[in-house]
Amino acid sequence: MNEKLLNATAVAMVAPGKGLLAADESTGTIGKRFDSIKVENVEANRQTYRDMLFNTPGFEQHTSGVILFEETLFQKGLDGTPFSKLLESKGVIPGIKVDKGVKPLFGGAPEETITEGLDGLAERLAKYREAGARFAKWRAVITIGNGAPSHSAIHTNAHALARYAALCQDAGIVPIVEPEVLMDGDNTAQKNEDVTTWILKEVFQELYFQNVLLEGIVLKPNMIVSGKKCPTQAGHAEVAERTLRVLKRCVPSAVPGIAFLSGGQSDIDATAHLDAMNKAGNLPWNLTFSYGRALQAAALKAWGGTNVEAGKKAHLHRAKMNGLAALGKWDASLEKA
Template sequence: MNKEQFSRMKDGKGFVAALDQSGGSTPKALGLYGINEDQYSNDEEMFDLVHQMRTRIIKSKSFTSDRILAAILFKVTMNSKIDGKYTGDFLWEEKGIVPILKVDEGLAELKNGVQLMKEMKVLDELLENAKERKIFGTKMRSVVKELNEEGIIEIVEQQFRYAKKISEAGLVPIIEPEVDIHAENKAEIEEILKREVVKQLKALDKETYVMFKFTIPTNAGLYDDLVEFDQVVRIVALSGGYTREKANELLAQNKNMIASFSRALSEGLNANQSDDDFDKLLDESIEGIYKASVEK
């Protein structure tokens, strides 16, 4: 583990940029960026275009360590290069931004009100690849759709089971049990989710460090006291389908949460914008998210 990166993630001021759209979400991300599906004919061309988009964001003069602590990458991005350097190396060496890797292989079918992660069949290989690319941590997502205690317990147990394996490999996992913002009884779901997270944290080895990525809770401050556990490095929030303005408003009410926004970060960016217009909009986006993350 890189101690400088660990210190930055634990105590630094800023937020986490989520640039990890993968196969299923990439066409939508490109579409929002102004690149339609008729502009590429296969996955290779699609991922090349999304890497160009991510490169433009990362190389922007607005995308700096003054406000951004880390960036979450997809495997293809991690193994691609920016100005001759692997993306993780470019982020850390040129920008001072910690690289993190999305490791899950997508969501399973809905069962017991939740979507677990699909079995990670290539996790060992991916973690070795991540260490070669000097990646600090990982991120993995599952989703709670309904109030179902059995499903919520299963979600948390699966997340912690994989988290322990990732920690043993020398990386710091982000545990992401998303709660659908449109779920009925969202506040009650979040209370059960927190209860199960605390139960797992109490049983966690003291040398196993984790981070969390939660949907911004209905009851502000719900997750704030999780930072009191020595094993918890950071708590970040996903935008979950909220507009950037709404996500920032809700996030600002949670003292110990910082942003880890994806769509809300890139909202309004377009492939056809001039570099000046692109940088101006990105700067405004980053500034708003930064303030919601640190000015409590």
């Protein structure tokens, strides 16, 4: 394990004013996105769409790295340049999603899941690193409601995250550790806070047991928001306060940075929450973004399958807004400007 290299990469991933573009949608997931704009889900269209994102002039000023789907890591841009080389030429670090998705967790609540993909991961990581990937992502999913989460779901997912992280570091790849508490239910922000505290404490215990170098990881957690179906929604200030409280209680200062997932929040909410936390200041880690839909939705709609320049403009705007939020310098008036 090259500890200095892992730390240097992790620090670069959470550089001030920069965050991660999550462009790692599976073929099925991006198909749903394409359906919304009536674009056929074929490889040529997926290539064209991601070529537009990665060739957005200036997006590298606000983007430290891009999480790629396996297909995309081995694809070339429209000019024949491998996407990993294209990103590197812009100073953007290529990464790769390595999990194989979720499956039902038998013995837990009906909707609880376990993330698969550990089998053969060491061999795949070697292949991904050769192709240019310098960091990886693994998503564990925690559900609230109907008796969930169970201890089985918390423990099993935390253990898998830690095992994945250890394998990544052995391969010279920085692991993004992503335990996501879903916001789909009717739970309060307080319930989210309790569950997120539980999963984060379990994750860091498992990381310790697996000898994972904390200086060589990036944490990708959810923010402490109310469930979508909760009649009372926490405001921006409350979300920031609750999220920071959980992080200060659970995340060691050795971790270089925290790159939040957007988790179904609106574009503006995801930006405003990140900005509110950074405005609080005096934090032991850099706080930034690792957004998928919250960075891409506007670009996808503007592109519509044909309008490349409009798509690039929308992408750059959201990247810039979130870059400012990562510095605590965003203001809602900048959205209109």
